[in-house]
Amino acid sequence: MSEATEKVDPGHTVGRYRLVRRLGRGGFGEVFLGETEDGARAAIKLLHASWSRDQDMRRRFAAEVEQARSVSGFCVAEILDADAEADQPWIASEYIDGPTLQQAVSTGGPRAGGDLLRLAVSTATALAAIHASGVVHRDLKPDNIMLAPDGPRVIDFGIARALESTSVTASGIVGTVGYMAPEQLEGMRVGTPVDVFSWGAVMVFAATGREAFPGPSQAARIARVLGGEPDTGDLSGALLATVLACLDKDPEARPDARTLLGHLVAGTAPLRAAPTGSGPHEAVDPAEPQGRMGGAGEGPRHSSVLPPAGQGFSPVPHTPP
Structure with a gap:
Protein backbone atom coordinates (compact mmCIF):
# COMPACT_ATOMS: atom_id res chain seq x y z
CA MET A 1 0.00 0.00 0.00
CA SER A 2 1.51 3.31 -1.05
CA GLU A 3 -1.04 5.71 0.38
CA ALA A 4 -3.26 5.80 3.45
CA THR A 5 -6.20 6.49 1.13
CA GLU A 6 -5.76 3.31 -0.91
CA LYS A 7 -8.66 0.90 -0.67
CA VAL A 8 -7.66 -2.48 0.75
CA ASP A 9 -9.24 -5.56 -0.82
CA PRO A 10 -8.51 -9.30 -0.86
CA GLY A 11 -5.38 -9.92 -2.91
CA HIS A 12 -3.36 -7.15 -1.26
CA THR A 13 -0.32 -8.00 0.82
CA VAL A 14 0.00 -6.74 4.38
CA GLY A 15 3.37 -7.51 5.91
CA ARG A 16 4.01 -11.16 5.11
CA TYR A 17 0.29 -11.91 4.74
CA ARG A 18 -1.77 -12.05 1.54
CA LEU A 19 -5.34 -11.00 2.26
CA VAL A 20 -7.60 -13.88 1.24
CA ARG A 21 -11.07 -12.62 2.15
CA ARG A 22 -12.83 -10.09 4.32
CA LEU A 23 -14.10 -11.43 7.65
CA GLY A 24 -15.74 -8.32 9.05
CA ARG A 25 -15.82 -4.54 9.06
CA GLY A 26 -16.82 -1.68 11.29
CA GLY A 27 -16.42 2.01 11.91
CA PHE A 28 -12.76 1.69 12.94
CA GLY A 29 -11.44 -0.84 10.49
CA GLU A 30 -11.72 -4.14 8.71
CA VAL A 31 -10.72 -7.72 9.45
CA PHE A 32 -9.32 -10.06 6.80
CA LEU A 33 -8.22 -13.66 6.67
CA GLY A 34 -4.52 -13.54 5.81
CA GLU A 35 -2.16 -16.28 4.66
CA THR A 36 1.61 -16.48 4.45
CA GLU A 37 3.44 -18.20 1.58
CA ASP A 38 3.73 -21.36 3.65
CA GLY A 39 -0.04 -21.41 4.35
CA ALA A 40 -0.07 -20.09 7.93
CA ARG A 41 -3.28 -18.19 8.64
CA ALA A 42 -4.00 -15.10 10.72
CA ALA A 43 -6.79 -12.62 11.32
CA ILE A 44 -5.54 -9.26 10.02
CA LYS A 45 -7.13 -6.11 11.45
CA LEU A 46 -6.45 -2.83 9.66
CA LEU A 47 -7.45 0.64 10.79
CA HIS A 48 -9.46 2.64 8.27
CA ALA A 49 -7.41 5.17 6.30
CA SER A 50 -9.25 8.08 7.94
CA TRP A 51 -8.18 6.98 11.43
CA SER A 52 -4.68 6.22 10.16
CA ARG A 53 -4.12 9.94 9.63
CA ASP A 54 -4.77 10.61 13.34
CA GLN A 55 -1.27 10.72 14.90
CA ASP A 56 -2.61 10.32 18.42
CA MET A 57 -4.50 7.22 17.31
CA ARG A 58 -1.34 5.78 15.74
CA ARG A 59 0.72 6.43 18.88
CA ARG A 60 -1.83 4.81 21.14
CA PHE A 61 -2.36 1.94 18.74
CA ALA A 62 1.38 1.20 18.81
CA ALA A 63 1.48 1.31 22.62
CA GLU A 64 -1.57 -0.91 22.88
CA VAL A 65 -0.17 -3.48 20.47
CA GLU A 66 2.94 -3.81 22.62
CA GLN A 67 0.81 -4.20 25.72
CA ALA A 68 -1.41 -6.78 24.06
CA ARG A 69 1.68 -8.79 23.05
CA SER A 70 2.46 -9.28 26.73
CA VAL A 71 -0.77 -11.19 27.42
CA SER A 72 -0.11 -14.86 28.07
CA GLY A 73 -1.80 -17.09 25.51
CA PHE A 74 -4.29 -18.73 27.85
CA CYS A 75 -7.66 -18.83 26.10
CA VAL A 76 -6.97 -15.66 24.09
CA ALA A 77 -6.14 -15.15 20.42
CA GLU A 78 -2.36 -14.75 20.32
CA ILE A 79 -0.87 -11.62 18.75
CA LEU A 80 1.38 -12.80 15.90
CA ASP A 81 2.63 -9.64 14.19
CA ALA A 82 1.82 -5.93 13.80
CA ASP A 83 2.98 -2.74 12.13
CA ALA A 84 1.85 0.51 13.72
CA GLU A 85 4.00 2.52 11.28
CA ALA A 86 2.35 1.25 8.10
CA ASP A 87 0.20 3.55 5.95
CA GLN A 88 -2.70 1.77 7.59
CA PRO A 89 -1.64 0.29 10.95
CA TRP A 90 -2.45 -3.39 11.25
CA ILE A 91 -2.27 -6.25 13.70
CA ALA A 92 -2.24 -9.99 12.98
CA SER A 93 -3.66 -12.36 15.55
CA GLU A 94 -4.29 -16.08 15.75
CA TYR A 95 -7.00 -17.18 13.31
CA ILE A 96 -9.78 -19.05 15.10
CA ASP A 97 -11.62 -21.51 12.89
CA GLY A 98 -14.99 -21.57 14.60
CA PRO A 99 -18.16 -19.60 15.33
CA THR A 100 -18.56 -16.85 17.88
Missing part, protein backbone atom coordinates in the same frame (compact mmCIF):
# COMPACT_ATOMS: atom_id res chain seq x y z
CA LEU A 101 -20.43 -17.61 21.09
CA GLN A 102 -23.20 -15.34 19.80
CA GLN A 103 -23.58 -17.42 16.66
CA ALA A 104 -23.29 -20.77 18.46
CA VAL A 105 -26.00 -19.94 21.00
CA SER A 106 -28.26 -18.37 18.36
CA THR A 107 -28.12 -21.47 16.18
CA GLY A 108 -27.54 -24.27 18.71
CA GLY A 109 -29.24 -22.98 21.83
CA PRO A 110 -27.98 -22.12 25.34
CA ARG A 111 -25.15 -23.96 27.07
CA ALA A 112 -25.68 -26.07 30.19
CA GLY A 113 -23.90 -28.37 32.62
CA GLY A 114 -20.24 -29.09 32.00
CA ASP A 115 -20.26 -27.24 28.69
CA LEU A 116 -21.35 -24.03 30.44
CA LEU A 117 -18.85 -24.48 33.27
CA ARG A 118 -15.97 -25.07 30.82
CA LEU A 119 -16.94 -21.89 29.02
CA ALA A 120 -17.04 -20.00 32.32
CA VAL A 121 -13.60 -21.26 33.39
CA SER A 122 -11.98 -20.64 29.99
CA THR A 123 -13.24 -17.09 29.69
CA ALA A 124 -12.36 -16.28 33.30
CA THR A 125 -8.86 -17.65 32.62
CA ALA A 126 -8.58 -15.33 29.63
CA LEU A 127 -9.63 -12.33 31.74
CA ALA A 128 -7.11 -13.22 34.45
CA ALA A 129 -4.33 -13.36 31.83
CA ILE A 130 -5.43 -10.10 30.18
CA HIS A 131 -5.66 -8.25 33.49
CA ALA A 132 -2.36 -9.62 34.76
CA SER A 133 -0.72 -7.90 31.79
CA GLY A 134 -2.27 -4.55 32.66
CA VAL A 135 -4.82 -4.66 29.84
CA VAL A 136 -8.54 -3.93 30.12
CA HIS A 137 -10.66 -5.50 27.37
CA ARG A 138 -13.61 -3.05 27.59
CA ASP A 139 -15.78 -4.91 25.08
CA LEU A 140 -16.15 -8.49 26.27
CA LYS A 141 -19.30 -9.87 24.66
CA PRO A 142 -20.48 -13.07 22.92
CA ASP A 143 -19.25 -11.77 19.54
CA ASN A 144 -15.72 -11.46 20.98
CA ILE A 145 -15.55 -15.07 22.16
CA MET A 146 -14.61 -17.56 19.45
CA LEU A 147 -15.35 -21.25 19.95
CA ALA A 148 -12.31 -23.03 18.56
CA PRO A 149 -12.18 -26.84 18.31
CA ASP A 150 -9.77 -26.92 21.26
CA GLY A 151 -11.69 -24.45 23.41
CA PRO A 152 -12.91 -20.84 23.58
CA ARG A 153 -10.69 -17.87 22.76
CA VAL A 154 -11.25 -14.24 23.72
CA ILE A 155 -10.45 -11.87 20.85
CA ASP A 156 -9.93 -8.12 20.39
CA PHE A 157 -8.54 -7.60 23.89
CA GLY A 158 -6.73 -4.36 24.57
CA ILE A 159 -7.24 -2.72 21.18
CA ALA A 160 -10.48 -1.12 22.39
CA ARG A 161 -8.41 0.87 24.88
CA ALA A 162 -6.33 2.46 22.12
CA LEU A 163 -9.50 3.41 20.29
CA GLU A 164 -11.36 4.64 23.36
CA SER A 165 -8.53 6.93 24.39
CA THR A 166 -8.65 9.04 21.22
CA SER A 167 -10.88 11.69 19.71
CA VAL A 168 -12.70 9.14 17.57
CA THR A 169 -14.97 8.43 20.54
CA ALA A 170 -16.19 12.00 20.92
CA SER A 171 -19.69 10.83 19.98
CA GLY A 172 -19.68 7.61 21.96
CA ILE A 173 -17.65 5.15 24.01
CA VAL A 174 -16.33 1.75 23.07
CA GLY A 175 -18.49 -1.07 24.30
CA THR A 176 -21.78 -2.87 23.67
CA VAL A 177 -24.99 -1.91 25.44
CA GLY A 178 -26.16 -4.88 27.48
CA TYR A 179 -22.61 -5.92 28.38
CA MET A 180 -21.23 -2.57 29.57
CA ALA A 181 -20.91 -1.96 33.32
CA PRO A 182 -22.80 0.95 34.93
CA GLU A 183 -19.64 3.02 35.39
CA GLN A 184 -18.77 2.45 31.72
CA LEU A 185 -22.20 3.65 30.59
CA GLU A 186 -21.89 6.75 32.76
CA GLY A 187 -18.60 7.74 31.13
CA MET A 188 -16.51 7.26 34.26
CA ARG A 189 -12.86 6.22 34.26
CA VAL A 190 -12.92 2.45 34.17
CA GLY A 191 -10.69 -0.47 35.07
CA THR A 192 -10.74 -4.25 35.17
CA PRO A 193 -14.09 -4.51 37.06
CA VAL A 194 -15.91 -3.57 33.82
CA ASP A 195 -14.65 -6.80 32.25
CA VAL A 196 -15.87 -8.83 35.23
CA PHE A 197 -19.32 -7.27 34.85
CA SER A 198 -19.29 -8.10 31.14
CA TRP A 199 -18.27 -11.68 31.96
CA GLY A 200 -21.34 -12.03 34.17
CA ALA A 201 -23.59 -10.74 31.39
CA VAL A 202 -21.94 -13.09 28.88
CA MET A 203 -22.60 -16.07 31.15
CA VAL A 204 -26.28 -15.14 31.39
CA PHE A 205 -26.49 -15.07 27.59
CA ALA A 206 -24.63 -18.38 27.28
CA ALA A 207 -26.98 -20.06 29.78
CA THR A 208 -30.28 -18.55 28.64
CA GLY A 209 -29.84 -17.28 25.09
CA ARG A 210 -31.02 -13.85 26.23
CA GLU A 211 -29.40 -10.65 27.46
CA ALA A 212 -29.11 -10.14 31.19
CA PHE A 213 -30.60 -6.65 30.91
CA PRO A 214 -33.32 -6.80 28.25
CA GLY A 215 -35.58 -3.93 27.30
CA PRO A 216 -37.70 -2.61 24.44
CA SER A 217 -35.13 0.06 23.56
CA GLN A 218 -31.49 0.91 24.16
CA ALA A 219 -32.56 3.59 26.63
CA ALA A 220 -34.57 1.00 28.58
CA ARG A 221 -31.68 -1.45 28.55
CA ILE A 222 -29.29 1.21 29.80
CA ALA A 223 -31.71 2.18 32.57
CA ARG A 224 -31.96 -1.45 33.66
CA VAL A 225 -28.18 -1.84 33.78
CA LEU A 226 -27.89 1.33 35.85
CA GLY A 227 -30.71 0.64 38.32
CA GLY A 228 -32.50 -2.64 37.64
CA GLU A 229 -31.94 -6.30 38.33
CA PRO A 230 -30.64 -8.78 35.75
CA ASP A 231 -32.87 -11.43 34.23
CA THR A 232 -30.95 -14.64 34.88
CA GLY A 233 -33.63 -17.03 33.65
CA ASP A 234 -33.12 -20.61 34.80
CA LEU A 235 -29.52 -20.06 35.89
CA SER A 236 -29.20 -21.47 39.41
CA GLY A 237 -26.87 -22.77 42.07
CA ALA A 238 -23.27 -21.74 42.59
CA LEU A 239 -22.88 -20.29 39.10
CA LEU A 240 -25.90 -18.02 39.64
CA ALA A 241 -24.39 -16.67 42.86
CA THR A 242 -21.09 -16.10 41.06
CA VAL A 243 -22.73 -14.29 38.17
CA LEU A 244 -24.75 -12.05 40.48
CA ALA A 245 -21.59 -11.07 42.36
CA CYS A 246 -19.97 -10.11 39.05
CA LEU A 247 -23.03 -8.05 38.06
CA ASP A 248 -22.94 -5.93 41.19
CA LYS A 249 -23.54 -2.25 40.38
CA ASP A 250 -20.59 -1.26 42.57
CA PRO A 251 -17.28 -2.05 40.81
CA GLU A 252 -15.50 -2.36 44.16
CA ALA A 253 -17.92 -5.10 45.22
CA ARG A 254 -17.14 -7.34 42.25
CA PRO A 255 -14.48 -10.05 42.53
CA ASP A 256 -11.34 -9.58 40.48
CA ALA A 257 -10.63 -12.06 37.68
CA ARG A 258 -8.19 -14.14 39.74
CA THR A 259 -10.68 -14.51 42.58
CA LEU A 260 -13.41 -15.35 40.09
CA LEU A 261 -11.28 -18.02 38.43
CA GLY A 262 -10.24 -19.54 41.75
CA HIS A 263 -13.86 -19.76 42.82
CA LEU A 264 -14.92 -21.43 39.59
CA VAL A 265 -12.10 -23.97 39.62
CA ALA A 266 -11.99 -24.86 43.32
CA GLY A 267 -15.33 -23.66 44.61
CA THR A 268 -13.58 -22.61 47.82
CA ALA A 269 -12.14 -19.16 47.13
CA PRO A 270 -14.19 -16.40 48.78
CA LEU A 271 -16.17 -14.59 46.12
CA ARG A 272 -15.68 -10.96 47.08
CA ALA A 273 -13.92 -7.91 45.77
CA ALA A 274 -10.14 -7.82 46.13
CA PRO A 275 -8.86 -5.50 48.88
CA THR A 276 -7.78 -2.09 47.64
CA GLY A 277 -4.37 -2.30 46.01
CA SER A 278 -4.26 -6.11 45.93
CA GLY A 279 -4.99 -6.61 42.26
CA PRO A 280 -4.88 -4.93 38.86
CA HIS A 281 -8.23 -3.18 39.31
CA GLU A 282 -7.25 -0.42 36.93
CA ALA A 283 -4.79 -0.38 34.08
CA VAL A 284 -3.72 3.23 33.64
CA ASP A 285 -2.17 4.68 30.51
CA PRO A 286 0.35 7.22 31.82
CA ALA A 287 -0.13 9.30 28.68
CA GLU A 288 -3.88 9.53 29.23
CA PRO A 289 -5.39 12.51 31.11
CA GLN A 290 -6.77 11.65 34.53
CA GLY A 291 -10.52 11.93 35.06
CA ARG A 292 -13.30 10.62 32.89
CA MET A 293 -12.52 8.57 29.82
CA GLY A 294 -12.36 10.37 26.49
CA GLY A 295 -9.99 12.14 24.17
CA ALA A 296 -9.93 15.30 26.30
CA GLY A 297 -10.29 13.68 29.71
CA GLU A 298 -14.08 14.02 29.74
CA GLY A 299 -16.22 11.01 28.85
CA PRO A 300 -19.78 11.16 27.51
CA ARG A 301 -22.62 11.12 30.00
CA HIS A 302 -25.59 8.75 30.05
CA SER A 303 -27.49 10.67 27.36
CA SER A 304 -24.72 10.28 24.78
CA VAL A 305 -23.21 6.87 25.39
CA LEU A 306 -24.71 5.01 22.47
CA PRO A 307 -21.84 3.97 20.16
CA PRO A 308 -22.16 5.12 16.54
CA ALA A 309 -23.74 2.53 14.28
CA GLY A 310 -21.19 0.04 12.97
CA GLN A 311 -18.44 1.19 15.33
CA GLY A 312 -15.76 -1.37 16.13
CA PHE A 313 -14.77 -4.62 14.49
CA SER A 314 -17.62 -7.00 13.69
CA PRO A 315 -16.35 -10.58 13.41
CA VAL A 316 -18.17 -13.11 11.24
CA PRO A 317 -17.79 -16.92 11.28
CA HIS A 318 -14.20 -18.01 10.73
CA THR A 319 -14.83 -20.68 8.15
CA PRO A 320 -12.35 -21.94 5.60
CA PRO A 321 -12.46 -20.17 2.19
Whole structure:
Protein backbone atom coordinates (compact mmCIF):
# COMPACT_ATOMS: atom_id res chain seq x y z
CA MET A 1 0.00 0.00 0.00
CA SER A 2 1.51 3.31 -1.05
CA GLU A 3 -1.04 5.71 0.38
CA ALA A 4 -3.26 5.80 3.45
CA THR A 5 -6.20 6.49 1.13
CA GLU A 6 -5.76 3.31 -0.91
CA LYS A 7 -8.66 0.90 -0.67
CA VAL A 8 -7.66 -2.48 0.75
CA ASP A 9 -9.24 -5.56 -0.82
CA PRO A 10 -8.51 -9.30 -0.86
CA GLY A 11 -5.38 -9.92 -2.91
CA HIS A 12 -3.36 -7.15 -1.26
CA THR A 13 -0.32 -8.00 0.82
CA VAL A 14 0.00 -6.74 4.38
CA GLY A 15 3.37 -7.51 5.91
CA ARG A 16 4.01 -11.16 5.11
CA TYR A 17 0.29 -11.91 4.74
CA ARG A 18 -1.77 -12.05 1.54
CA LEU A 19 -5.34 -11.00 2.26
CA VAL A 20 -7.60 -13.88 1.24
CA ARG A 21 -11.07 -12.62 2.15
CA ARG A 22 -12.83 -10.09 4.32
CA LEU A 23 -14.10 -11.43 7.65
CA GLY A 24 -15.74 -8.32 9.05
CA ARG A 25 -15.82 -4.54 9.06
CA GLY A 26 -16.82 -1.68 11.29
CA GLY A 27 -16.42 2.01 11.91
CA PHE A 28 -12.76 1.69 12.94
CA GLY A 29 -11.44 -0.84 10.49
CA GLU A 30 -11.72 -4.14 8.71
CA VAL A 31 -10.72 -7.72 9.45
CA PHE A 32 -9.32 -10.06 6.80
CA LEU A 33 -8.22 -13.66 6.67
CA GLY A 34 -4.52 -13.54 5.81
CA GLU A 35 -2.16 -16.28 4.66
CA THR A 36 1.61 -16.48 4.45
CA GLU A 37 3.44 -18.20 1.58
CA ASP A 38 3.73 -21.36 3.65
CA GLY A 39 -0.04 -21.41 4.35
CA ALA A 40 -0.07 -20.09 7.93
CA ARG A 41 -3.28 -18.19 8.64
CA ALA A 42 -4.00 -15.10 10.72
CA ALA A 43 -6.79 -12.62 11.32
CA ILE A 44 -5.54 -9.26 10.02
CA LYS A 45 -7.13 -6.11 11.45
CA LEU A 46 -6.45 -2.83 9.66
CA LEU A 47 -7.45 0.64 10.79
CA HIS A 48 -9.46 2.64 8.27
CA ALA A 49 -7.41 5.17 6.30
CA SER A 50 -9.25 8.08 7.94
CA TRP A 51 -8.18 6.98 11.43
CA SER A 52 -4.68 6.22 10.16
CA ARG A 53 -4.12 9.94 9.63
CA ASP A 54 -4.77 10.61 13.34
CA GLN A 55 -1.27 10.72 14.90
CA ASP A 56 -2.61 10.32 18.42
CA MET A 57 -4.50 7.22 17.31
CA ARG A 58 -1.34 5.78 15.74
CA ARG A 59 0.72 6.43 18.88
CA ARG A 60 -1.83 4.81 21.14
CA PHE A 61 -2.36 1.94 18.74
CA ALA A 62 1.38 1.20 18.81
CA ALA A 63 1.48 1.31 22.62
CA GLU A 64 -1.57 -0.91 22.88
CA VAL A 65 -0.17 -3.48 20.47
CA GLU A 66 2.94 -3.81 22.62
CA GLN A 67 0.81 -4.20 25.72
CA ALA A 68 -1.41 -6.78 24.06
CA ARG A 69 1.68 -8.79 23.05
CA SER A 70 2.46 -9.28 26.73
CA VAL A 71 -0.77 -11.19 27.42
CA SER A 72 -0.11 -14.86 28.07
CA GLY A 73 -1.80 -17.09 25.51
CA PHE A 74 -4.29 -18.73 27.85
CA CYS A 75 -7.66 -18.83 26.10
CA VAL A 76 -6.97 -15.66 24.09
CA ALA A 77 -6.14 -15.15 20.42
CA GLU A 78 -2.36 -14.75 20.32
CA ILE A 79 -0.87 -11.62 18.75
CA LEU A 80 1.38 -12.80 15.90
CA ASP A 81 2.63 -9.64 14.19
CA ALA A 82 1.82 -5.93 13.80
CA ASP A 83 2.98 -2.74 12.13
CA ALA A 84 1.85 0.51 13.72
CA GLU A 85 4.00 2.52 11.28
CA ALA A 86 2.35 1.25 8.10
CA ASP A 87 0.20 3.55 5.95
CA GLN A 88 -2.70 1.77 7.59
CA PRO A 89 -1.64 0.29 10.95
CA TRP A 90 -2.45 -3.39 11.25
CA ILE A 91 -2.27 -6.25 13.70
CA ALA A 92 -2.24 -9.99 12.98
CA SER A 93 -3.66 -12.36 15.55
CA GLU A 94 -4.29 -16.08 15.75
CA TYR A 95 -7.00 -17.18 13.31
CA ILE A 96 -9.78 -19.05 15.10
CA ASP A 97 -11.62 -21.51 12.89
CA GLY A 98 -14.99 -21.57 14.60
CA PRO A 99 -18.16 -19.60 15.33
CA THR A 100 -18.56 -16.85 17.88
CA LEU A 101 -20.43 -17.61 21.09
CA GLN A 102 -23.20 -15.34 19.80
CA GLN A 103 -23.58 -17.42 16.66
CA ALA A 104 -23.29 -20.77 18.46
CA VAL A 105 -26.00 -19.94 21.00
CA SER A 106 -28.26 -18.37 18.36
CA THR A 107 -28.12 -21.47 16.18
CA GLY A 108 -27.54 -24.27 18.71
CA GLY A 109 -29.24 -22.98 21.83
CA PRO A 110 -27.98 -22.12 25.34
CA ARG A 111 -25.15 -23.96 27.07
CA ALA A 112 -25.68 -26.07 30.19
CA GLY A 113 -23.90 -28.37 32.62
CA GLY A 114 -20.24 -29.09 32.00
CA ASP A 115 -20.26 -27.24 28.69
CA LEU A 116 -21.35 -24.03 30.44
CA LEU A 117 -18.85 -24.48 33.27
CA ARG A 118 -15.97 -25.07 30.82
CA LEU A 119 -16.94 -21.89 29.02
CA ALA A 120 -17.04 -20.00 32.32
CA VAL A 121 -13.60 -21.26 33.39
CA SER A 122 -11.98 -20.64 29.99
CA THR A 123 -13.24 -17.09 29.69
CA ALA A 124 -12.36 -16.28 33.30
CA THR A 125 -8.86 -17.65 32.62
CA ALA A 126 -8.58 -15.33 29.63
CA LEU A 127 -9.63 -12.33 31.74
CA ALA A 128 -7.11 -13.22 34.45
CA ALA A 129 -4.33 -13.36 31.83
CA ILE A 130 -5.43 -10.10 30.18
CA HIS A 131 -5.66 -8.25 33.49
CA ALA A 132 -2.36 -9.62 34.76
CA SER A 133 -0.72 -7.90 31.79
CA GLY A 134 -2.27 -4.55 32.66
CA VAL A 135 -4.82 -4.66 29.84
CA VAL A 136 -8.54 -3.93 30.12
CA HIS A 137 -10.66 -5.50 27.37
CA ARG A 138 -13.61 -3.05 27.59
CA ASP A 139 -15.78 -4.91 25.08
CA LEU A 140 -16.15 -8.49 26.27
CA LYS A 141 -19.30 -9.87 24.66
CA PRO A 142 -20.48 -13.07 22.92
CA ASP A 143 -19.25 -11.77 19.54
CA ASN A 144 -15.72 -11.46 20.98
CA ILE A 145 -15.55 -15.07 22.16
CA MET A 146 -14.61 -17.56 19.45
CA LEU A 147 -15.35 -21.25 19.95
CA ALA A 148 -12.31 -23.03 18.56
CA PRO A 149 -12.18 -26.84 18.31
CA ASP A 150 -9.77 -26.92 21.26
CA GLY A 151 -11.69 -24.45 23.41
CA PRO A 152 -12.91 -20.84 23.58
CA ARG A 153 -10.69 -17.87 22.76
CA VAL A 154 -11.25 -14.24 23.72
CA ILE A 155 -10.45 -11.87 20.85
CA ASP A 156 -9.93 -8.12 20.39
CA PHE A 157 -8.54 -7.60 23.89
CA GLY A 158 -6.73 -4.36 24.57
CA ILE A 159 -7.24 -2.72 21.18
CA ALA A 160 -10.48 -1.12 22.39
CA ARG A 161 -8.41 0.87 24.88
CA ALA A 162 -6.33 2.46 22.12
CA LEU A 163 -9.50 3.41 20.29
CA GLU A 164 -11.36 4.64 23.36
CA SER A 165 -8.53 6.93 24.39
CA THR A 166 -8.65 9.04 21.22
CA SER A 167 -10.88 11.69 19.71
CA VAL A 168 -12.70 9.14 17.57
CA THR A 169 -14.97 8.43 20.54
CA ALA A 170 -16.19 12.00 20.92
CA SER A 171 -19.69 10.83 19.98
CA GLY A 172 -19.68 7.61 21.96
CA ILE A 173 -17.65 5.15 24.01
CA VAL A 174 -16.33 1.75 23.07
CA GLY A 175 -18.49 -1.07 24.30
CA THR A 176 -21.78 -2.87 23.67
CA VAL A 177 -24.99 -1.91 25.44
CA GLY A 178 -26.16 -4.88 27.48
CA TYR A 179 -22.61 -5.92 28.38
CA MET A 180 -21.23 -2.57 29.57
CA ALA A 181 -20.91 -1.96 33.32
CA PRO A 182 -22.80 0.95 34.93
CA GLU A 183 -19.64 3.02 35.39
CA GLN A 184 -18.77 2.45 31.72
CA LEU A 185 -22.20 3.65 30.59
CA GLU A 186 -21.89 6.75 32.76
CA GLY A 187 -18.60 7.74 31.13
CA MET A 188 -16.51 7.26 34.26
CA ARG A 189 -12.86 6.22 34.26
CA VAL A 190 -12.92 2.45 34.17
CA GLY A 191 -10.69 -0.47 35.07
CA THR A 192 -10.74 -4.25 35.17
CA PRO A 193 -14.09 -4.51 37.06
CA VAL A 194 -15.91 -3.57 33.82
CA ASP A 195 -14.65 -6.80 32.25
CA VAL A 196 -15.87 -8.83 35.23
CA PHE A 197 -19.32 -7.27 34.85
CA SER A 198 -19.29 -8.10 31.14
CA TRP A 199 -18.27 -11.68 31.96
CA GLY A 200 -21.34 -12.03 34.17
CA ALA A 201 -23.59 -10.74 31.39
CA VAL A 202 -21.94 -13.09 28.88
CA MET A 203 -22.60 -16.07 31.15
CA VAL A 204 -26.28 -15.14 31.39
CA PHE A 205 -26.49 -15.07 27.59
CA ALA A 206 -24.63 -18.38 27.28
CA ALA A 207 -26.98 -20.06 29.78
CA THR A 208 -30.28 -18.55 28.64
CA GLY A 209 -29.84 -17.28 25.09
CA ARG A 210 -31.02 -13.85 26.23
CA GLU A 211 -29.40 -10.65 27.46
CA ALA A 212 -29.11 -10.14 31.19
CA PHE A 213 -30.60 -6.65 30.91
CA PRO A 214 -33.32 -6.80 28.25
CA GLY A 215 -35.58 -3.93 27.30
CA PRO A 216 -37.70 -2.61 24.44
CA SER A 217 -35.13 0.06 23.56
CA GLN A 218 -31.49 0.91 24.16
CA ALA A 219 -32.56 3.59 26.63
CA ALA A 220 -34.57 1.00 28.58
CA ARG A 221 -31.68 -1.45 28.55
CA ILE A 222 -29.29 1.21 29.80
CA ALA A 223 -31.71 2.18 32.57
CA ARG A 224 -31.96 -1.45 33.66
CA VAL A 225 -28.18 -1.84 33.78
CA LEU A 226 -27.89 1.33 35.85
CA GLY A 227 -30.71 0.64 38.32
CA GLY A 228 -32.50 -2.64 37.64
CA GLU A 229 -31.94 -6.30 38.33
CA PRO A 230 -30.64 -8.78 35.75
CA ASP A 231 -32.87 -11.43 34.23
CA THR A 232 -30.95 -14.64 34.88
CA GLY A 233 -33.63 -17.03 33.65
CA ASP A 234 -33.12 -20.61 34.80
CA LEU A 235 -29.52 -20.06 35.89
CA SER A 236 -29.20 -21.47 39.41
CA GLY A 237 -26.87 -22.77 42.07
CA ALA A 238 -23.27 -21.74 42.59
CA LEU A 239 -22.88 -20.29 39.10
CA LEU A 240 -25.90 -18.02 39.64
CA ALA A 241 -24.39 -16.67 42.86
CA THR A 242 -21.09 -16.10 41.06
CA VAL A 243 -22.73 -14.29 38.17
CA LEU A 244 -24.75 -12.05 40.48
CA ALA A 245 -21.59 -11.07 42.36
CA CYS A 246 -19.97 -10.11 39.05
CA LEU A 247 -23.03 -8.05 38.06
CA ASP A 248 -22.94 -5.93 41.19
CA LYS A 249 -23.54 -2.25 40.38
CA ASP A 250 -20.59 -1.26 42.57
CA PRO A 251 -17.28 -2.05 40.81
CA GLU A 252 -15.50 -2.36 44.16
CA ALA A 253 -17.92 -5.10 45.22
CA ARG A 254 -17.14 -7.34 42.25
CA PRO A 255 -14.48 -10.05 42.53
CA ASP A 256 -11.34 -9.58 40.48
CA ALA A 257 -10.63 -12.06 37.68
CA ARG A 258 -8.19 -14.14 39.74
CA THR A 259 -10.68 -14.51 42.58
CA LEU A 260 -13.41 -15.35 40.09
CA LEU A 261 -11.28 -18.02 38.43
CA GLY A 262 -10.24 -19.54 41.75
CA HIS A 263 -13.86 -19.76 42.82
CA LEU A 264 -14.92 -21.43 39.59
CA VAL A 265 -12.10 -23.97 39.62
CA ALA A 266 -11.99 -24.86 43.32
CA GLY A 267 -15.33 -23.66 44.61
CA THR A 268 -13.58 -22.61 47.82
CA ALA A 269 -12.14 -19.16 47.13
CA PRO A 270 -14.19 -16.40 48.78
CA LEU A 271 -16.17 -14.59 46.12
CA ARG A 272 -15.68 -10.96 47.08
CA ALA A 273 -13.92 -7.91 45.77
CA ALA A 274 -10.14 -7.82 46.13
CA PRO A 275 -8.86 -5.50 48.88
CA THR A 276 -7.78 -2.09 47.64
CA GLY A 277 -4.37 -2.30 46.01
CA SER A 278 -4.26 -6.11 45.93
CA GLY A 279 -4.99 -6.61 42.26
CA PRO A 280 -4.88 -4.93 38.86
CA HIS A 281 -8.23 -3.18 39.31
CA GLU A 282 -7.25 -0.42 36.93
CA ALA A 283 -4.79 -0.38 34.08
CA VAL A 284 -3.72 3.23 33.64
CA ASP A 285 -2.17 4.68 30.51
CA PRO A 286 0.35 7.22 31.82
CA ALA A 287 -0.13 9.30 28.68
CA GLU A 288 -3.88 9.53 29.23
CA PRO A 289 -5.39 12.51 31.11
CA GLN A 290 -6.77 11.65 34.53
CA GLY A 291 -10.52 11.93 35.06
CA ARG A 292 -13.30 10.62 32.89
CA MET A 293 -12.52 8.57 29.82
CA GLY A 294 -12.36 10.37 26.49
CA GLY A 295 -9.99 12.14 24.17
CA ALA A 296 -9.93 15.30 26.30
CA GLY A 297 -10.29 13.68 29.71
CA GLU A 298 -14.08 14.02 29.74
CA GLY A 299 -16.22 11.01 28.85
CA PRO A 300 -19.78 11.16 27.51
CA ARG A 301 -22.62 11.12 30.00
CA HIS A 302 -25.59 8.75 30.05
CA SER A 303 -27.49 10.67 27.36
CA SER A 304 -24.72 10.28 24.78
CA VAL A 305 -23.21 6.87 25.39
CA LEU A 306 -24.71 5.01 22.47
CA PRO A 307 -21.84 3.97 20.16
CA PRO A 308 -22.16 5.12 16.54
CA ALA A 309 -23.74 2.53 14.28
CA GLY A 310 -21.19 0.04 12.97
CA GLN A 311 -18.44 1.19 15.33
CA GLY A 312 -15.76 -1.37 16.13
CA PHE A 313 -14.77 -4.62 14.49
CA SER A 314 -17.62 -7.00 13.69
CA PRO A 315 -16.35 -10.58 13.41
CA VAL A 316 -18.17 -13.11 11.24
CA PRO A 317 -17.79 -16.92 11.28
CA HIS A 318 -14.20 -18.01 10.73
CA THR A 319 -14.83 -20.68 8.15
CA PRO A 320 -12.35 -21.94 5.60
CA PRO A 321 -12.46 -20.17 2.19
